Every structure is written in C-alpha cells, then in structure tokens.
Amino acid sequence: MIRFGVIGAGNIARKFCEAANGVEANLYAVASRNIEKAKDYQKTYGFEKAYGSYASMFADPLVDCVYIATPHGLHYEHMMLALDYNKHILCEKAFTLNEKQAKAVLDKAHEKGCFVMEALWTRFIPTMREVQSLVNEGIIGDITKVEANFCFKASKEDDNRLFAPHLGGGALLDIGIYPLTFANLFLGSPKKIESKVDFYHTGVDLSSEIKFIYNHATAHLISSFDYTLPIDGFIYGTKGYIHMPMFLESKQALIYDETNNLIKEIKQDHMVNGMEYEILEVIKCITDGKLESPIMPHSETLSIMNQMDEIRKQWNLVYPQEK
Ligand SMILES: NC(=O)c1ccc[n+]([C@@H]2O[C@H](COP(=O)([O-])OP(=O)(O)OC[C@H]3O[C@@H](n4cnc5c(N)ncnc54)[C@H](OP(=O)(O)O)[C@@H]3O)[C@@H](O)[C@H]2O)c1
Structure with missing residues (x-):
C-alpha cells in the first residue's frame, strides 16, 4: 500500500487527510515546521509518524509519496528536496511559479524514476x-x-x-x-x-x-x-x-x-470531499509503475504554466524568486 507523507499542515492538507482517510489510503507521516502542529495532525488523522521538519520526513525511507501542501511559491524547492530522497510526489496547484521551474522538477523526476502529479482535483472528478x-x-x-x-x-x-x-x-x-x-x-x-x-x-x-x-x-x-x-x-x-x-x-x-x-x-x-479521486489516481499510477497520470499529464502542467507565464508577462508581474 502506498504510504503518504504530508508536508504543510494548513487548510488544504486537512481536506486531503479527510479524503485520504475516507478511501482508506495510508496516511503514514506528517511534517510541519512546528512539531506541535504535526502532532496535532497525527492525532486528528491517525498518522503513524509526526516530524518537525520537512527534510526529516523526506529522509524516512518508509514514505513512498509526498503530498506537498505548502504555498506555491515554495513548491519548487520542496519538490526538488523530495526528489533528492527519491520520493513520488503529488503537489498542490499551482505546480510551481513558472514553466521553467516546472520543467526542472519534471526533468529531475524523470531522471530519478519518480511519479509526479499536479493536484488539480477538478480534473479527476x-x-x-x-x-x-x-x-x-x-x-x-x-x-x-x-x-x-x-x-x-x-x-x-x-x-x-x-x-x-x-x-x-x-x-x-x-x-x-x-x-x-x-x-x-x-x-x-x-x-x-x-x-x-x-x-x-x-x-x-x-x-x-x-x-x-x-x-x-x-x-x-x-x-x-x-x-x-x-x-x-x-x-x-x-x-x-x-x-x-x-x-x-x-x-x-x-x-x-x-x-x-x-x-x-x-x-x-463525492464519495468524501472531491479530493479522493486524485488520491486514488496517484495510488493507481504508482502501483502500475507509471511516472505520470494520463488525466493530469506533465505536458498539461507545462502548457498551463506556460500560459500563466504569458499572462504575467503581459502584466509585468515578476515574482521575487524570478528576479
Ligand atoms: N486543491 C485545492 O482545492 C486547494 C485549495 C486551497 C489551496 N490549495 C493550494 O494548496 C497550497 C496551500 O494552500 P493552503 O490554503 O492550505 O495554505 P495554508 O493554509 O496557508 O497552508 C500552507 C502551509 O504551508 C506551510 N508553509 C511552509 N512554509 C511556509 C511559509 N513560508 N509561509 C506560510 N506557510 C508555509 C505551513 O505549514 P507548516 O507550518 O505545517 O509547515 C502552512 O500551514 C497552495 O499551493 C494552494 O494553491 C489547493
């Protein structure tokens, strides 16, 4: 059974945990920058392990797939770190800040043989x-x-x-x-x-x-x-x-x-709250040895990031990480 590790104990992570428990997915570990928050999640959602830093959870060899629920300005660094530990990834939308970051993550995932999917839940309903x-x-x-x-x-x-x-x-x-x-x-x-x-x-x-x-x-x-x-x-x-x-x-x-x-x-x-369909897709893809989902393929993530890059270019909106 795929063991999930969750990082970013905020709003959407709660919905993810409810959905995962609703379909009996294995919520194995949770990590927060604050160990007390992680322990609170552990108690509420029945995680086996709670960690006080993201890296310490990534270092746990029993975590198969990381669900990244941090703000999207941090998705790039968190996915790159998770891939250093050869973890499969389900990452919240927007996948990254721009297409360049998305491509770097997907290239690294490909090299490492890790499954990666953007958690655009609507597509799976x-x-x-x-x-x-x-x-x-x-x-x-x-x-x-x-x-x-x-x-x-x-x-x-x-x-x-x-x-x-x-x-x-x-x-x-x-x-x-x-x-x-x-x-x-x-x-x-x-x-x-x-x-x-x-x-x-x-x-x-x-x-x-x-x-x-x-x-x-x-x-x-x-x-x-x-x-x-x-x-x-x-x-x-x-x-x-x-x-x-x-x-x-x-x-x-x-x-x-x-x-x-x-x-x-x-x-x-929905069976639970709507996020269960993407969770079931992740489990199916990883179990079948796939590196991407046909419902949310990497090409679609890149194409939509590219469209958002073009729109922000029209607005001259540049994020600090891009300067
Ligand atoms: N699929 C959906 O329907 C849906 C809905 C809402 C949001 N989202 C996406 O999910 C992601 C998180 O959104 P959210 O609404 O759950 O946000 P949130 O409630 O603010 O939670 C984000 C979590 O990220 C962690 N974090 C790490 N570094 C941080 C920093 N420098 N500043 C703030 N938080 C930091 C924090 O967890 P710790 O303190 O535990 O480390 C925080 O609780 C975003 O990318 C958003 O677009 C998706």
Missing part, C-alpha cells in the same frame, strides 16, 4: 470526466465558446499568503488556474491570449479578465480576490450548451440543446 467524454462524442456539436469564473472576496490582512509575492500570491496562480484549466479541458491551449488586470498594493494580481482566442472559438475567464461571482463554467457548442454550476467541485452538469431544452442532467455527490 467523475462528472467532469463524463462531461469531457460527452463533449468529445459531440453532444453539443463543435465548441464555439467557453466561460468560467472563480472569484471571491479574500481577507485583505497583510499576512494573507494570497497577497504575498514571495509565496506566489495573486489570483491567477491560486484560483485563475481553475478557469484556465476548464478552457484547456475543452478547447486546448489558445492561439492568442488577451488580458486585463487590477493589482493589489503588494504587486500581485487582485482580479483579471482573460480572453483565450482559438481558430473557431474563444474562452472568457475571470478570477478575483476582490469580488464574488458564481463559480460557474459554461461550454457552448453549435448544437447546444453545458452549464456546470460550481465547476470546481463538478457535482452537476446541465446539458441543453440549441432550443434551450434541458436534454440531460448529470448529478453525482
């Missing part, structure tokens, strides 16, 4: 996978347009990681990656990108509107830490359209024909 199949089979004809938003009002306290440049703050890498992923799932990578941004005083993006231009389609993608919009995804085609309310969670899809009649509804609750 059964309803999202079913919608992809139906679209590929032509249920709404040829895609002409995609729309997706992920916006919420974030707390503007100075220590919020969401606005910290050195931690990879900004809406694009944190939440904008979901609308971008939605467009990529149904239209692939764009021919051209146009964008509009508002900055926060720390220098990272607060809100943006992005237009992806394809040969015969466009995608309109909004992300913001400044205002709230429904977190909806729409896929429009020549024969109808699909509405995915709260597309991140992908629990529901409503499929309409060209006369606006509802022709199909898919509704499926």
Whole structure:
C-alpha cells in the first residue's frame, strides 16, 4: 500500500487527510515546521509518524509519496528536496511559479524514476470526466465558446499568503488556474491570449479578465480576490450548451440543446470531499509503475504554466524568486 507523507499542515492538507482517510489510503507521516502542529495532525488523522521538519520526513525511507501542501511559491524547492530522497510526489496547484521551474522538477523526476502529479482535483472528478467524454462524442456539436469564473472576496490582512509575492500570491496562480484549466479541458491551449488586470498594493494580481482566442472559438475567464461571482463554467457548442454550476467541485452538469431544452442532467455527490479521486489516481499510477497520470499529464502542467507565464508577462508581474 502506498504510504503518504504530508508536508504543510494548513487548510488544504486537512481536506486531503479527510479524503485520504475516507478511501482508506495510508496516511503514514506528517511534517510541519512546528512539531506541535504535526502532532496535532497525527492525532486528528491517525498518522503513524509526526516530524518537525520537512527534510526529516523526506529522509524516512518508509514514505513512498509526498503530498506537498505548502504555498506555491515554495513548491519548487520542496519538490526538488523530495526528489533528492527519491520520493513520488503529488503537489498542490499551482505546480510551481513558472514553466521553467516546472520543467526542472519534471526533468529531475524523470531522471530519478519518480511519479509526479499536479493536484488539480477538478480534473479527476467523475462528472467532469463524463462531461469531457460527452463533449468529445459531440453532444453539443463543435465548441464555439467557453466561460468560467472563480472569484471571491479574500481577507485583505497583510499576512494573507494570497497577497504575498514571495509565496506566489495573486489570483491567477491560486484560483485563475481553475478557469484556465476548464478552457484547456475543452478547447486546448489558445492561439492568442488577451488580458486585463487590477493589482493589489503588494504587486500581485487582485482580479483579471482573460480572453483565450482559438481558430473557431474563444474562452472568457475571470478570477478575483476582490469580488464574488458564481463559480460557474459554461461550454457552448453549435448544437447546444453545458452549464456546470460550481465547476470546481463538478457535482452537476446541465446539458441543453440549441432550443434551450434541458436534454440531460448529470448529478453525482463525492464519495468524501472531491479530493479522493486524485488520491486514488496517484495510488493507481504508482502501483502500475507509471511516472505520470494520463488525466493530469506533465505536458498539461507545462502548457498551463506556460500560459500563466504569458499572462504575467503581459502584466509585468515578476515574482521575487524570478528576479
Ligand atoms: N486543491 C485545492 O482545492 C486547494 C485549495 C486551497 C489551496 N490549495 C493550494 O494548496 C497550497 C496551500 O494552500 P493552503 O490554503 O492550505 O495554505 P495554508 O493554509 O496557508 O497552508 C500552507 C502551509 O504551508 C506551510 N508553509 C511552509 N512554509 C511556509 C511559509 N513560508 N509561509 C506560510 N506557510 C508555509 C505551513 O505549514 P507548516 O507550518 O505545517 O509547515 C502552512 O500551514 C497552495 O499551493 C494552494 O494553491 C489547493
């Protein structure tokens, strides 16, 4: 059984642990910079081992796969360190700060023969996978347009990681990656990108509107830490359209024909909280000896990092680690 080691005892790690326990994955070790926090996680989620530093957990030979749940400005250094210890990796989104870092990690993983996957949980959810199949089979004809938003009002306290440049703050890498992923799932990578941004005083993006231009389609993608919009995804085609309310969670899809009649509804609750599907995929891939998942291939991680690089270039947004 694959033994997981978790680093970064924060918000999303809690959801990961709940999901892992819900599908009886092996939560073997947890590491925090603060041993008391690690021990608290150990007690709550039933880990066998608790460590007070990430490196000491990586040095444990019984850890097979590390789940990295630190802020994305630190993913590069944490993945590189985990690979020094030959660990398989599941790393939270955004995978790294930029494509260059992502490529360096993936090259090293390849050399070491380690499995690596970006934890873009939405891709693995059964309803999202079913919608992809139906679209590929032509249920709404040829895609002409995609729309997706992920916006919420974030707390503007100075220590919020969401606005910290050195931690990879900004809406694009944190939440904008979901609308971008939605467009990529149904239209692939764009021919051209146009964008509009508002900055926060720390220098990272607060809100943006992005237009992806394809040969015969466009995608309109909004992300913001400044205002709230429904977190909806729409896929429009020549024969109808699909509405995915709260597309991140992908629990529901409503499929309409060209006369606006509802022709199909898919509704499926998660087994736990939605993160279990990516966990099961990691276990399956590692057990089968794969180095990457066909659902979240390395090429997709690199392509989306490349698109975010291009968007940040348009905004002159450079992270301190890139200077
Ligand atoms: N998949 C999803 O739905 C989802 C949702 C939210 C976030 N995320 C991603 O998950 C990652 C973590 O997000 P989060 O919301 O869980 O963040 P968080 O609550 O702030 O937790 C991050 C953890 O990283 C560790 N850390 C190490 N160095 C740090 C530093 N210099 N500053 C702050 N924290 C540091 C800390 O753990 P220790 O103190 O234990 O070392 C901290 O608790 C991000 O990359 C984010 O994009 C994914």
